[in-house]
Amino acid sequence: MSQLVLLNKPFGVLSQFTGGKEGADDTLAHLVDVPDVYPAGRLDKDSEGLLLLTDDGWLQSRIAEPRHKMTKTYLAQVEGEADDAALEKLSRGVILKDGKTRPARVKRIDPPPVWDRDPPVRYRESVPDSWIALEITEGRNRQVRRMTAAVGLPTLRLIRWRVGDWSVDGIAPGTYRMIDV
Incomplete structure (x- = not known):
């Protein structure tokens, strides 16, 4: 069974686990403590709301790929x-x-x-x-x-x-x- 994380991403947070400012709380690593999940799609730093993360590559593709027209x-x-x-x-x-x-x-x-x-x-x-x-x-x-x-x-x-x-x-x-x- 796959895991799906429904995150309410705040304004100012990057849609990635690494690469933020040194010591800052601007990545997903500071919000999500679920191992082995990755974003299915992105929200830019200035946007808020639903960001889906999953441990299932097929589901990640199904959500993120435009050809699926989700x-x-x-x-x-x-x-x-x-x-x-x-x-x-x-x-x-x-x-x-x-x-x-x-x-x-x-x-x-x-x-x-x-x-x-x-x-x-x-x-x-x-x-x-x-x-x-x-x-x-x-x-x-x-x-x-x-x-x-x-x-x-x-x-x-x-x-x-x-x-x-x-x-x-x-x-x-x-x-x-x-x-x-």
């Missing part, structure tokens, strides 16, 4: 008002430097009841922000951030909420839940 849901706080035109562009797919993205499911949402971020997102009274939920089946480098920027909505905060059937719901930042698969 759905990933992100909650994004963006700078500006997410209007219908921007959401329509995202839903059709946007052109990035590395080609057009697959169509995404996207909708405006109320600010979600999520944990506070440390450090907090910079608040500017003169610049509105809004939240969207974005579901994609790809996993390009910094894809969601690049997609929202391409439609004029730079990402301020990005939380991966779900990968396939697994969710970060109920898992506090910096903690994890283990399941057998």
Whole structure:
């Protein structure tokens, strides 16, 4: 039986066990004490939320490889008002430097009841922000951030909420839940 670790990766932590700053708490080694598990996919240092780790190479490939089209849901706080035109562009797919993205499911949402971020997102009274939920089946480098920027909505905060059937719901930042698969 394989192990799957559902980690709520905090902002500022690398999606790897080594290579952080000397003496800093910026790698997975400071959060996960489960032997022989490795990330199935990545979240950049500035992103938060669900990071899956497993000891099963086949499962790791199934989760991480874009050809399997596993759905990933992100909650994004963006700078500006997410209007219908921007959401329509995202839903059709946007052109990035590395080609057009697959169509995404996207909708405006109320600010979600999520944990506070440390450090907090910079608040500017003169610049509105809004939240969207974005579901994609790809996993390009910094894809969601690049997609929202391409439609004029730079990402301020990005939380991966779900990968396939697994969710970060109920898992506090910096903690994890283990399941057998």
